[in-house]
Amino acid sequence: MTPPSGSPGPDGTADMDSTADFDSAQRLMTQFTAQLTIQLDRLGHSSRPGSRHDVRRGGRDRPPTLVAVAHGSRDPEALRTVTALLDRVRALRPGLPVRLGHIELNQPLLTDTLAALRGEAVLVPLLLSRGYHTKQDIPDAVAAAPHLAARIAAPLGPDPLLAEALHARLAEAGHRAGVPHGAGVAAPHGAGVAGVAASHRAGVVLAAAGSRDPDAAVDVARTAALLSARLGGVPVLPGYASGSGPTVPEAVRALAALGHDRIAVASYFTAPGRFAAQCANAAQGAGVTQCAHAAPRIAAAPLGAHPAVARLILRRYDQTLAFAPLSPPAATVGV
Structure with missing residues (x-):
């Protein structure tokens, strides 16, 4: 696409x-x-x-x-x-x-x-x-x-305030731009904390509902760009629960194929619901083969209140x- x-x-x-x-x-x-x-x-x-x-x-x-x-x-x-x-x-x-x-x-x-x-x-x-x-x-x-x-x-x-809220929800779920999701686990033999952080490349999937309207894809792409900037340049790819765009698992696999093994899913939904749950579950079952030291994927909560x-x-x-x-x-x- x-x-x-x-x-x-x-x-x-x-x-x-x-x-x-x-x-x-x-x-x-x-x-x-x-x-x-x-x-x-x-x-x-x-x-x-x-x-x-x-x-x-x-x-x-x-x-x-x-x-x-x-x-x-x-x-x-x-x-x-x-x-x-x-x-x-x-x-x-x-x-x-x-x-x-x-x-x-x-x-x-x-x-x-x-x-x-x-x-x-x-x-x-x-x-x-x-x-x-x-x-x-x-x-x-x-x-x-x-x-x-x-x-x-x-x-x-799109709006910068939504990027701010998405950033906060990712942080609540444990995402840190410079720290592996599993930062509490033991480092590989001979590697310090800095080595562990350097061995993981962060990426984010912006999980959205999806639409057949092309304007919707434009708006979500702009939010992805705003969130990427808020995260200090971490790549953010849209993934959709419906419509003609890439699905959340496809977006996860695309980031993994580029070497991003520390992937988080930002829930671009106003409130919990079927699509939000579907995207969160899909993120965990995306079928990406992770290396021995890959960090687990996390899924943030919806924007909410x-x-x-x-x-x-x-x-x-x-x-x-x-x-x-x-x-x-x-x-x-x-x-």
Whole structure:
């Protein structure tokens, strides 16, 4: 499979014709986002009840409702995780009405959440790339609620905050860029600790759900590049649970074939569920023959209620209001 232009190849590097353009655009976007976030944070602070200025955003007495749109899962842990994530969002922005709606499988369904609302709303997909849900399912749900003045934010990914959360989850699972996963085991005869570390080459598979939409692969590849940079240049390859991309075992084998024997799997899922469990299990059964001193593979937990994800949800909400003030008809922003 040929990687999307500007996405990491098997060695974790990007296509030379597009790397410069992508890096330059990414730097500009990061700088712009940081400046916008600072300005919005100041506005949010000044608009808190009891503050000296107590300014209402856009002159409203009540801010638009933030509707977090989750996919839904039969795994009961998924709903608990999303609920904990939204509790973090509420703690970061007291007074902001926050609601939850699922595309399928869980209550409340998005259509029911929107039907019960009045006034203004900003829908923030708890999805990590563009695809059918962001382009079709969510706009259809908004179109079925003409009583609302609503906007749809861009999906959460790609964004440096997700790379930060992925990095943290890998660290929690025991991944260290410069230390073998089994650092507590005895070193080969005649080798010191430095020799053990040098004998292992780290690599990471970014396990994602997958999609037939080519935009989804582009978004995941950009997240892989952001995570690689956050890890200090460790190669990161996408692997998918579905769709047309390489599977997680195939990505593991590709890294192993390049000499990376210390492979970790980053779980690029908002919450636990079937695909997250499938990718974690596939990583352990990837069929890679390891050498005698190869470190065991580790699989990190999903993003879950990490503080960086909560901050990102508010960032998408604020960006949507900043770029497209609410007015009917509903529109999609940044998708």
